[in-house]
Amino acid sequence: MSDCGTRAISVIAFIGSVFSPWYRWSGRKDPENNVCINVATYGRGGRFTMTDRGRTALRQSEDTFTVGPSSLAWDGQTLTINVNEISGPPLISRVRGQIRVTPSAITDVELPLTPDGAHIWRPFAPVSDVEVDLDASGWKWSGHGYFDANFGTRALEEDFSFWTWGRFPAQKGATCFYDAVRLDGSELASAFHFTPDGQASEITLPPKQAVRRSLWAVKRETRGDEDCNPHQVMNMLDAPFYSRSMVRTVLDGEESIGVHEALDLRRFRSPLLKPMLAVRVPRRSGWTFKD
Structure with a gap:
C-alpha cells in the first residue's frame, strides 16, 4: 500500500496456479506446467494480469x-x-516495471492450516518497505508491505469452505489474522503480532466483526476492538468467489488500514465458474527464453 493510501499492488508467484481453471481442468497432476506471476495494481489506472504458462516458461x-x-x-x-x-480485459495493456520489497526482518513462523499439515502459511516478512x-503515470511510489507464502499438497476447496485473512500495520509492527472454516466443520482462528525486528507473538483474538459484503456478495468479516465498525475504504479485487480490499479497523485502540481477503471456496468449486475465470486467466503454454 502506498504511503498516501490511494494505490496498492499485489504480486503472487504460483507453481500450480491454484485459481487457474486450466490447472483444474488438467487434473492438477503437473504443477510446474501451470505457473504464473500474477500482478494486480489498485487505484487510478489499476490493471490485472494473470497468465497461466507452461513448464518451458519456468x-x-x-x-x-x-x-x-x-x-x-x-x-x-x-x-x-x-x-x-499484459493485463486482462476490460483494460488490456502492458504492465511493465519493477517492484522492490525490503523486509525489516525475516520471521521463523509457520502455521499449519489443517491438522495434518497439508496446507501451511509462512509469513516471511509481515513488516516491509515497498x-x-x-x-x-502515477505508478512510482513507496509504501509499506508484506511478503508471505502458502504451501499445499491438496486443492484448497478439498479442505476449506471459507476463509478470511488480514494484515494490519501498527506503530510497532503489524498484526495478521487467519480465520477459516474447514469442510469438516472445524475452524481455524489465529492472530499474530509481528515486530519490525521479526519477533512474532500469538495474541488474544479480538472479536469477529462483520464487514459489508462485496459487490459479488461474498461474505466478509475481520477482527477489531469490541466497539469498532470495520469497513472497506478501497475495493481492490472483486470476483464471484473472492474479495480483496483495504479495510479500516481498530486494534487495541489504534486505527489501522490494512489488506483484507475473503475466499468462498463453496462458490469456487462450481464448474460454472471455471469458464468465467478463463476469460481473466488466459493460457499461454509455449515460451522460449532468448538466452
Whole structure:
C-alpha cells in the first residue's frame, strides 16, 4: 500500500496456479506446467494480469524465480520483482516495471492450516518497505508491505469452505489474522503480532466483526476492538468467489488500514465458474527464453 493510501499492488508467484481453471481442468497432476506471476495494481489506472504458462516458461534457482517475461530475485536483503505482463480485459495493456520489497526482518513462523499439515502459511516478512516503479503515470511510489507464502499438497476447496485473512500495520509492527472454516466443520482462528525486528507473538483474538459484503456478495468479516465498525475504504479485487480490499479497523485502540481477503471456496468449486475465470486467466503454454 502506498504511503498516501490511494494505490496498492499485489504480486503472487504460483507453481500450480491454484485459481487457474486450466490447472483444474488438467487434473492438477503437473504443477510446474501451470505457473504464473500474477500482478494486480489498485487505484487510478489499476490493471490485472494473470497468465497461466507452461513448464518451458519456468526457471528456478535458490535465489530466483522466473516465469516467462517476469521474475523475482532475492539478494539477501531485498526481493526485486521485474514485471512485463499484459493485463486482462476490460483494460488490456502492458504492465511493465519493477517492484522492490525490503523486509525489516525475516520471521521463523509457520502455521499449519489443517491438522495434518497439508496446507501451511509462512509469513516471511509481515513488516516491509515497498518501492514501485512501473511504466505508467502515477505508478512510482513507496509504501509499506508484506511478503508471505502458502504451501499445499491438496486443492484448497478439498479442505476449506471459507476463509478470511488480514494484515494490519501498527506503530510497532503489524498484526495478521487467519480465520477459516474447514469442510469438516472445524475452524481455524489465529492472530499474530509481528515486530519490525521479526519477533512474532500469538495474541488474544479480538472479536469477529462483520464487514459489508462485496459487490459479488461474498461474505466478509475481520477482527477489531469490541466497539469498532470495520469497513472497506478501497475495493481492490472483486470476483464471484473472492474479495480483496483495504479495510479500516481498530486494534487495541489504534486505527489501522490494512489488506483484507475473503475466499468462498463453496462458490469456487462450481464448474460454472471455471469458464468465467478463463476469460481473466488466459493460457499461454509455449515460451522460449532468448538466452
